[in-house]
Amino acid sequence: MLNELSTTYKPLRYPQAEEFRLQSEDIHWIVKEVEMTKDLEDFKAASEEEKEFIKNILSIFTQSDFNVANNYLPLIQEIKNNEVRGMLTSFMAREFIHQEGYAHLNESLGFPDSYYTDFLKHQETLEKNSYMATTKHKSFGLKLAKGILLEGVSLFGSFVMLKNYERLGKYLGTCTINEWSLRDESLHVMGNAWLFRTWCKENPQEVNDDFKKAIYEMAREITKLEQNFIDFAMESYTPPKLNRQDVKNYIEHIADRRLLQLGLKPNFNRIVNPLPWMDELNNGSSLANFFEKRVTDYSVAGMTGKFTY
Template identity: 40%
Template sequence: MVKKKLRLTEERNYYKPFTYPWAYEAWLKHEQAHWLHTEVPMLEDVKDWKNKLSEHEKGFLTNIFRFFTQGDIDVAGGYVKNYLPYFPQPEVRMMLCGFAAREALHIAAYSHLIESLGMPEATYNQFLEYSEMKEKHDYLLDLSSKNGTKESTATHIAAFSAFTEGMQ
């Protein structure tokens, strides 16, 4: 029996044979490469924060921490809300879910760092007080709200990727 190759956006309701084996390979490599924040001791980092960094350096890093956690929440949400609905092939969904799960690990790792340094929970939403950070966050939410069709997905992927994964 000869089967036509399904398009990336066409549904397949069985696991194998894969239509897009590269997506499965990407998922597998991604799964094999990740680590958890609980595997990284923070004691030396905390000592450096307290004893080696100037107030200026701490301020600079604090601004990064303010947005990185939220930025990865936005990225993970992008995979779930904007990509998964349009790519139903099981191996492609595995890959996209793996990417979203890595963003969840990043979120947990940044949070672990913030907590280890003794920073207050207010740090997580202080990005809203900085117009550049808030505007980027709002832009990504607005961009996602406009991705309502298969036809707009390619443009959305390019723009979303450029403003999240490509440029922080």
Template identity: 30%
Template structure:
């Protein structure tokens, strides 16, 4: 993700305001990595177990399939220095849409569903609490990318033809199937309140949302089967009887007079 932000998006999105946001996004992605690395160290203290987790992209077919999907779309424009032709701009647009709609907007949302399923069962509250902030950031990253797509649509509407709609639709269908392969591995015969069928319905619902945001027709017509995902945009308030509160500012001591010189 960091490579795509720095080597592709920052290079070709030349608005100063947009580049300022991309710089912030890069920092936030680094914070996310550090957060999950800290959790990994906590959950898997044995170095061999951690090494196996890092090697999952090579050793677990479902994860490898998702990685290959990402690299296939993101690497397609890495060596283009300037978007001089219509075909170059179309390839960049597909890269951006894949990054926002499929990686941040679908693969990540699948991961969020697993995390919030644990929360709904009263498990892994630390993981869920940190993921609340990651969810907030990734939602903003996705919306920023879609705003860039909106700008491209205004400047070059001819790029948004039937062929682009077909490519984006096929891309999201492929992303749903890739994430579903991972869901089959994770859910097995089914978990309480989550199974492969419900994950498929959820992923299809999310994919339709991305297509609608991009101005394309939805293709699945599925509904969100997970009631616990409705909590994802709700600000968490600490239960003081359960744990130490950390989301509130300590009162500032002293006094301020408004006629003082500053």
């Protein structure tokens, strides 16, 4: 059981957790690997509207990863199994690398330290941050579900808007950090979704209608906040090859994918990916491969049935 204290390293009760931890360590990266000289040249040559667009994204991105890291703390404290704690700790450590990575982007582009609180000036980013930073749930399962949705949905508007520059041949250092972070987050979501399904199997008494309803409500709220942020970021500037409504629809698509990973049915019915180039640029990443999975691969006992929430 997840809440039983491990007294020795082996035998492993949850070898899958150790596999996720090892994958996390295998794809470890550091900020010094990324060259940002060309990004600074691109930024200096950009229009004022494009500069503001990039600033609006980066102002909340570092803070979002800060919040994601903090969401791991109560989860790690509640888990007593050694290898599962190891998986969560590895995932949390990567979030510090992400913070450093996006801070590196900010500093390479010449933004001052005061810039890290600029998100507080705008309603859309303030509301997004407030929701990410707080939780009302006491259930481990609901706290874990919220963390999965935050990591697997709340970051993806920014991922798309920055990743689009790779198609334009601009900000390639930024795109590299973005790609590596996306790869990490996709692994974290898969590992945490596995943990969620395992927890549900071990705690069937908690998987009731109220539990499922709370997850659907979180998914809808997180999706709405991310779509509001997209509207804010793209209010005065739309990059070439990017359509605001397509990005917002993509967030619904991603939210449905996360619900499927949790063993629930989709809420938005955005099964078809409105931005297929995201998968193409990821070169068959784990995220892209997940989209090829059958829905039944992610259904678990206690989480199947007809849901109308």
